[in-house]
Amino acid sequence: xxxINLDELCKELEAHRGKRVVLTFHTIGDRDAVGSAVxxxxxxxxxxxxxxxxxxxxxxxxxxxxxxxDRIKTQFPEGTELVIVLDANNTFALGRLGGKLVPSxxxxxxxxxxxxxxxxxLDAYAFNDETYNSTASIVYEVLKKLGQRVDKSIxxxxxxxxxxxxxxMQNSSPLTFRQVAELLEIANTSFSFFSEYxxxxxxxxxxYQAIKDVTSANVEIVGSYVLVYGKATEHANVxxxxxxxxxxxxxxxxxxxxxxxxVSARLRAPxxxxxxxxxxxxxxxxxxxxxxxxxxxxxxxxxxGTKKESxxxxxxxxxxxxxxxxxxxx
Numbered sequence: 001x002x003x004i005n006l007d008e009l010c011k012e013l014e015a016h017r018g019k020r021v022v023l024t025f026h027t028i029g030d031r032d033a034v035g036s037a038v039x040x041x042x043x044x045x046x047x048x049x050x051x052x053x054x055x056x057x058x059x060x061x062x063x064x065x066x067x068x069x070d071r072i073k074t075q076f077p078e079g080t081e082l083v084i085v086l087d088a089n090n091t092f093a094l095g096r097l098g099g100k101l102v103p104s105x106x107x108x109x110x111x112x113x114x115x116x117x118x119x120x121x122l123d124a125y126a127f128n129d130e131t132y133n134s135t136a137s138i139v140y141e142v143l144k145k146l147g148q149r150v151d152k153s154i155x156x157x158x159x160x161x162x163x164x165x166x167x168x169m170q171n172s173s174p175l176t177f178r179q180v181a182e183l184l185e186i187a188n189t190s191f192s193f194f195s196e197y198x199x200x201x202x203x204x205x206x207x208y209q210a211i212k213d214v215t216s217a218n219v220e221i222v223g224s225y226v227l228v229y230g231k232a233t234e235h236a237n238v239x240x241x242x243x244x245x246x247x248x249x250x251x252x253x254x255x256x257x258x259x260x261x262x263v264s265a266r267l268r269a270p271x272x273x274x275x276x277x278x279x280x281x282x283x284x285x286x287x288x289x290x291x292x293x294x295x296x297x298x299x300x301x302x303x304x305g306t307k308k309e310s311x312x313x314x315x316x317x318x319x320x321x322x323x324x325x326x327x328x329x330x
Contacts, residue, residue, distance in 0.1 A: 001126050003116070009127045010145050012109060013043065019081040021047045022106075026088040027095040027304075029055040029072075031062050032161035033087035036111075036135040038063070038071050039157045040084065043148045048077050052097040062160045066153040080106045087135040089114050089128055092293035111138055113165075114295055115280055130298065133176045136161025140179055155186035163194050168245070170269045171299060206238065213239045213253070214246060222326040225249035225271070229319045231312065236264040237302060244268060250322055254315030261290045261311035264302045265318055272298035277325040282318060289314040 004012070021044045025033035034055050041047040051072050063069050076097070083101060088094060089112040091101055101108060101122065108124035113132040132138045136158045143150055150158070162180060166172050184191060210232075217230035217239075229252040232239040236253040243251035244266050254263045263286055265279045272278060279301035280294075287294025292305025303314065 001110075001116070001122055001124055004125050004127055006127065006129075006141065006145065009109070009111070009125070010142060012107075012125060013084075013142065014146060016082040016107070017043065018045050020077065020079055021082045021084065022050050022077060022080045023047060023084045023086060024050045024052060024094065024097060025086045026093040027053050029059055030087075031056070031059050031164045032134045032136050034059040034072065035062060035157035035161040036086045036139045037084075038068055039136070039143065039150075039154045039161075040086065040111075040139045041071075042154055043143065043146060048073050048080075050074070050076055050097075052095040058164075062157065066156050068153065068157075076100070082106055083108045085110045085112075086139070087112055089116055089126065089295065090293065091122060092287075093295070111135060111142075113138060114297060115278065131173065131175075133171045133173065134162045134165035136165070137176060137179055140183065150183075150186055152187050155183045156189070159183045159187060159189075159194060163191075164198065167241070167266075167269070167300060171297065202238065206235065209233050210235070210239045210242045214242050217243070217253070219248075222323050223329055225326045225329065227251070227319070227323065227326060229253065229315070231255065231315070232264075236262050240264040240266040250326065252315055252318045252322065254311045254318075256308045256311050260292065260304055260306055261308045261314065262302060262304045263290070263294070263311065263314050263318055265296075265300070265322065267299040267322075269299045271329070275325045275329045277322070279322075282321050286314050286318050289317060 023037040023041050025037050029051055037049045041049050049071050083106045110126040112128050113135050116128045140158045213232045217228050220227050226248050227250045228243040228248040232253040232255040236255040239253045240251040249268045251266045278298045280296040283294030283301040283303045287303035290305030290310045291307035294303025
């Protein structure tokens with residue numbers, strides 16, 4: 001894997017503008033992944049946005065809102081000359097597509113806002129920069145640098161990705177706020193619209209269950225910090241986010257679906273810097289425990305795997321490791 005900077009990334013994209021390009025993302029593509037892929041596809045003359053499996057309900061809702069419901073394809077095109085992987089930093093996160101990339105003759109570029117994956121050895125280019133709060137933030141910067149016009153629909157997609165990954169704007173930098181302001185103006189909408197839009201995207205039943213899961217979870221004071229953890233009924237990430245909104249400093253939840261186990265961890269920014277704690281690095285190891293993969297941001301990360309019986313073990317190991325940092329941070 002060869003790390004490249006923003007200028008080198010733009011040069012690579014410019015060189016492939018007239019070629020056959022596939023843009024893809026991690027399994028179960030969310031708003032940041034899907035919105036970034038569709039937005040960047042607007043730059044190329046022959047581009048296909050491909051999903052390794054399926055996208056979230058929220059991502060589908062986002063695409064339908066801007067009239068792009070048919071943009072996601074499930075057939076990988078023959079003769080692809082460039083594959084751009086967005087919002088992922090390793091092939092494990094690509095599910096069934098990951099194995100196809102290794103023997104691929106196409107050039108491959110990873111574009112992500114997470115730390116580089118420590119076990120990536122694929123012959124590919126990688127732009128990884130955690131100073132951006134989302135992949136959509138990177139894509140917006142790239143499109144401007146390439147001189148590509150961002151219309152109202154593309155602005156809405158990028159806003160979805162940036163705001164959805166912002167943790168209520170806590171995971172933001174001055175650049176994030178500048179970009180949000182510019183995109184809101186292009187889209188001719190307001191921030192309050194997005195706040196209500198996101199709220200409505202989570203059904204009342206899911207919010208009800210998340211509240212019940214948080215209120216029945218384990219709560220401890222570790223050092224000077226409040227840690228909340230336990231089993232989530234359905235969406236571990238939603239429950240972990242809810243715990244932070246209730247003033248927890250750190251949260252870990254695990255859940256089991258019909259197909260996989262998942263573990264989600266959250267940390268109140270800027271404790272990652274204060275404690276020298278990177279949740280994404282921890283979750284890379286946790287993914288192995290559940291027979292899958294893991295990673296993410298310093299303050300928000302997750303792991304997914306097929307070993308459903310190991311969900312609690314993986315969750316408790318995550319809690320144990322986070323506690324070590326919290327105790328040192330007194």
